Amino acid sequence: MKISYNFAFFDEGSKREIRRAALKAVAIPGYQVPFASREMPIARGWGTGGLQLTLSLIGKDDVIKVIDQGSDESVNAVNIKKLIKKTTGVEQTEKTSKASIIQSRHRIPEVPLNEEQILVLQVPIPEPLRLVEPSEYKTKRLHAENDYSGAWLMLFEQIMKYGSMSTGADHPVLVYGRYVMAPSPIPRFDNPKLTCSKALILLGAGREKKIYAVPPYTEVVSLAFDDYPFRVESFENKKCRICGATEVFMDEIIDEKTGMASYQCNDTSYCLKKLNNSADNQGGDISERI
Amino acid sequence: MKGFEKPVLEIKNLNKQFGKGCSDCCDINEKKLEKNYCPECGTVYACQDISFELYGGEILGVVGESGSGKSTMMKCLYFDQEVTKGEGYLSSYKDGLMNIFNESSQQKRYIRNHVLGKVYQNPMLGLKMNFSSIGNIAQKLIAAGYRSVRDMESRGIDLLNHVNIPVFRMKEPPKNFSGGMQQRVQIAKALSNNPPVLLLDEVTTGLDLSVQANVLDLIKKIQRELGISMIVVSHDLAVIRMLANRTIVMLDGRIIEKGLTDQILEDPQHPYTQQLVHSLLV
Ligand SMILES: Nc1ncnc2c1ncn2[C@@H]1O[C@H](COP(=O)(O)OP(=O)(O)OP(=O)(O)O)[C@@H](O)[C@H]1O
Ligand SMILES: [Mg+2]
Ligand SMILES: [Zn+2]
Numbered sequence: 161m162k163i164s165y166n167f168a169f170f171d172e173g174s175k176r177e178i179r180r181a182a183l184k185a186v187a188i189p190g191y192q193v194p195f196a197s198r199e200m201p202i203a204r205g206w207g208t209g210g211l212q213l214t215l216s217l218i219g220k221d222d223v224i225k226v227i228d229q230g231s232d233e234s235v236n237a238v239n240i241k242k243l244i245k246k247t248t249g250v251e252q253t254e255k256t257s258k259a260s261i262i263q264s265r266h267r268i269p270e271v272p273l274n275e276e277q278i279l280v281l282q283v284p285i286p287e288p289l290r291l292v293e294p295s296e297y298k299t300k301r302l303h304a305e306n307d308y309s310g311a312w313l314m315l316f317e318q319i320m321k322y323g324s325m326s327t328g329a330d331h332p333v334l335v336y337g338r339y340v341m342a343p344s345p346i347p348r349f350d351n352p353k354l355t356c357s358k359a360l361i362l363l364g365a366g367r368e369k370k371i372y373a374v375p376p377y378t379e380v381v382s383l384a385f386d387d388y389p390f391r392v393e394s395f396e397n398k399k400c401r402i403c404g405a406t407e408v409f410m411d412e413i414i415d416e417k418t419g420m421a422s423y424q425c426n427d428t429s430y431c432l433k434k435l436n437n438s439a440d441n442q443g444g445d446i447s448e449r450i
Numbered sequence: 451m452k453g454f455e456k457p458v459l460e461i462k463n464l465n466k467q468f469g470k471g472c473s474d475c476c477d478i479n480e481k482k483l484e485k486n487y488c489p490e491c492g493t494v495y496a497c498q499d500i501s502f503e504l505y506g507g508e509i510l511g512v513v514g515e516s517g518s519g520k521s522t523m524m525k526c527l528y529f530d531q532e533v534t535k536g537e538g539y540l541s542s543y544k545d546g547l548m549n550i551f552n553e554s555s556q557q558k559r560y561i562r563n564h565v566l567g568k569v570y571q572n573p574m575l576g577l578k579m580n581f582s583s584i585g586n587i588a589q590k591l592i593a594a595g596y597r598s599v600r601d602m603e604s605r606g607i608d609l610l611n612h613v614n615i616p617v618f619r620m621k622e623p624p625k626n627f628s629g630g631m632q633q634r635v636q637i638a639k640a641l642s643n644n645p646p647v648l649l650l651d652e653v654t655t656g657l658d659l660s661v662q663a664n665v666l667d668l669i670k671k672i673q674r675e676l677g678i679s680m681i682v683v684s685h686d687l688a689v690i691r692m693l694a695n696r697t698i699v700m701l702d703g704r705i706i707e708k709g710l711t712d713q714i715l716e717d718p719q720h721p722y723t724q725q726l727v728h729s730l731l732v
Contacts, residue, residue, distance in 0.1 A: 292578065305559045309593040316592070317585045319599055320621055386598045
């Protein structure tokens with residue numbers, strides 16, 4: 161039996177409604193716009209917020225890239241890609257530079273994005289004040305009244321506990337001098353890529369029914385104290401064991417036998433591209449070197 | 451002389467009602483109320499035409515039975531609740547020229563963060579029980595504009611010293627502390643932004659007598675050393691007698707008597723006050 165889907169799964173009315181929320185989000189940088197999150201054949205919490213954004217925006221000529229924590233091949237990324245493929249038939253790529261829409265979980269690609277591209281980030285918890293204030297009614301009020309002492313308090317607590325700001329990911333940012341925003345669980349390493357980004361960045365939380373945005377060329381500042389400035393994870397003196405890259409976000413790999421730590425690019429497509437380029441130049445064989 | 455001194459806080463005709471009211475109870479000249487509520491429509495008139503002044507460095511006591519509207523008044527003063535109508539002027543906010551109740555919500559937040567401190571009866575309302583004690587103090591400092599961790603830490607340590615919380619426990623969350631200690635942390639937090647006006651609502655209610663005495667001593671010490679003006683609410687006249695220079699007596703949402711605390715204790719005018727004073731003596 162052949163099931164026929166709407167192009168991009170949703171009917172046009174639904175897509176328009178999601179786009180309307182996205183437009184509002186662009187108009188008020190960093191502000192969480194509520195939207196009627198739809199049921200999807202993928203469980204909530206698996207990127208349905210991002211997926212709804214992607215499907216509402218995608219056209220026949222788009223080229224899509226889906227990444228999950230830096231990998232194009234994880235189960236989650238593959239499932240999302242399958243659904244997009246089945247309902248749109250658009251071209252897919254692993255090359256960041258070739259994609260027009262990039263849907264990502266937990267990373268912003270290493271390759272700088274351009275004005276022709278849209279980055280869609282999947283968000284589990286859109287509310288940066290949630291840990292200090294469980295009530296949605298109250299957090300809405302705090303945003304309205306510009307009271308972000310709770311977000312700073314979280315950072316203060318980390319400093320008291322660990323001696324430094326130790327947000328592993330999702331370090332809160334101030335967007336366009338007005339709204340404090342959860343950048344989704346990207347590593348601190350990726351926070352600086354948010355500011356004055358050439359690409360439009362849209363963030364979607366399916367379970368929490370929120371869409372928000374960082375429009376192109378918008379100032380985004382990571383929260384920090386005067387005497388505890390914001391710092392990204394340091395990979396100083398470390399390089400990728402596969403492609404040799406430095407100054408990228410790397411995963412630590414512990415050798416089970418020796419206990420030795422080595423590092424490799426978290427962004428696998430970046431790693432592969434770098435490897436291909438150097439293999440082209442040297443005429444070597446990739447497989448020998450991995 | 452008090453008469454010529456400008457009050458730190460002046461409240462005029464503060465009204466707070468819960469409910470819309472009906473033809474029976476909206477008539478200002480002849481409200482047909484049972485205690486503080488309308489039997490016809492159920493509207494509660496929690497505060498009715500409350501007016502008073504608070505002067506520099508004084509403690510103003512507010513006493514009255516349960517349900518008389520004390521907490522509602524304090525919530526209105528701290529903008530936890532919106533007044534139905536009324537005027538309020540703070541000398542340290544825009545020279546006392548603007549009615550604080552008419553300001554925008556952002557301005558009200560500014561007033562809370564810079565001009566007021568509040569201590570709640572229930573520490574759960576005033577503190578984040580899972581965050582460190584110093585963090586609780588820091589949050590108010592952050593709200594008042596501090597951005598240096600070192601400055602906040604040293605200010606927090608000063609305050610904890612002041613309220614007799616051992617500094618080595620500053621990183622513990624208030625949930626580990628006894629009721630008396632929690633109130634001390636709340637007081638430290640409320641004092642952190644050097645507010646000219648401090649609001650205390652039943653801060654010793656529910657504490658053991660000896661602990662109560664300690665907290666009352668602390669409040670007196672703060673008045674003596676920092677000269678902060680305070681409004682102290684209690685249903686317990688003994689607490690008011692110990693702390694307040696002047697006292698307001700409330701009943702069913704109205705002020706029925708006000709004056710010097712000693713005077714009220716010696717020569718109560720209203721039958722309700724007489725009964726209250728009498729019960730203190732037996
Ligand atoms: N949110 C509310 N909705 C409706 N009625 C309310 C609300 N809050 C308070 N009230 C009513 O307002 C009146 C005054 O209550 P309030 O808590 O101010 O009294 P109180 O003097 O502080 O009493 P207590 O000594 O018990 O703390 C009471 O009749 C109460 O039932
Ligand atoms: Mg009360
Ligand atoms: Zn009525």
